[in-house]
Amino acid sequence: MQTDKPLKVMYLSPTGRDDYDQIFADMTAAHKLPNTEVHVTSLPPQDGAFTHIEFRSYEAMVTRGIIRATRAAAREGFDALAIGCFYDTALHDAREISGEMIVTAPCTASLEIATSLANRFGVIVGRRKWVDQMEATVRSNGQGDRLSGFYHVELGVNDFQVDHQRTNNLLLEAGRKAVEEDYAEALVLGCTLEVGFYKELEKELGVPVIDPSIAAFKRAEYAALLKRQCGWIPSRKWSCEAPPEDEIARFGGFDDGEFFGSRIVVPAETITANAA
CATH class of the missing domain: 3.40.50.12500 (Rossmann fold)
Known part of the structure; x- marks a missing residue:
């Protein structure tokens, strides 16, 4: 019979180009658990054709894209997401909007x-x-x-x-x-x-x-596993409180347009067990 539903983890490169997506896809393929499905994504080019975000001004420009991508990933049913920049860009902002999806980052x-x-x-x-x-x-x-x-x-x-x-x-x-x-x-x-x-x-x-890219991915995967096995989901109280959905809908800008540029899917392995 087929195993349990795969864990779904997204590795989000917070740039508007896909130059390095294959590097990260290869990394996740080499280190993921068999029952994990990984999506390596980047931001849409219209968010800015950044190849890096070394500068705070660049971070500010892509933060909106990270927030939108995080919310979109949560709505797609991902268990966890890793933001692929060692600055941990928009980590706390993204967590606020992530629902029951867990968010981490390399540092x-x-x-x-x-x-x-x-x-x-x-x-x-x-x-x-x-x-x-x-x-x-x-x-x-x-x-x-x-x-x-x-x-x-x-x-x-x-x-x-x-x-x-x-x-x-x-x-x-x-x-x-x-x-x-x-x-x-x-x-x-x-x-x-x-x-x-x-x-x-x-x-x-x-x-x-x-290696911070491996660390971010594996911590995201591990957190997803713990959520699945132990029921540990993110808190939405006090400092972790999420914004009201009616305000999000009224303000706009969160859920319209494109959320991702490229996407590489590293599938879970299909594992079957023969009856005794």
């Missing part, structure tokens, strides 16, 4: 995993520009005292996948400083497009290295 997810593996962690980031905002997120998650530091390699988001050997060398140099000079016991990669580099760094440095 928050990576910290949860890193601090379960070690007492002290460092974060390798692309550019010094990012540090102030990311450090605020680390501290807002209550992990500032366990942070060894931020280690920037002066690569922008679009640079990580251009020359893999150069990227790996720069990440390794930063990782050595974090581990050997500042005594980090785990490392977090601070950009979702650093996907795929963690294994070589772990081998060279001898500490766990958290």
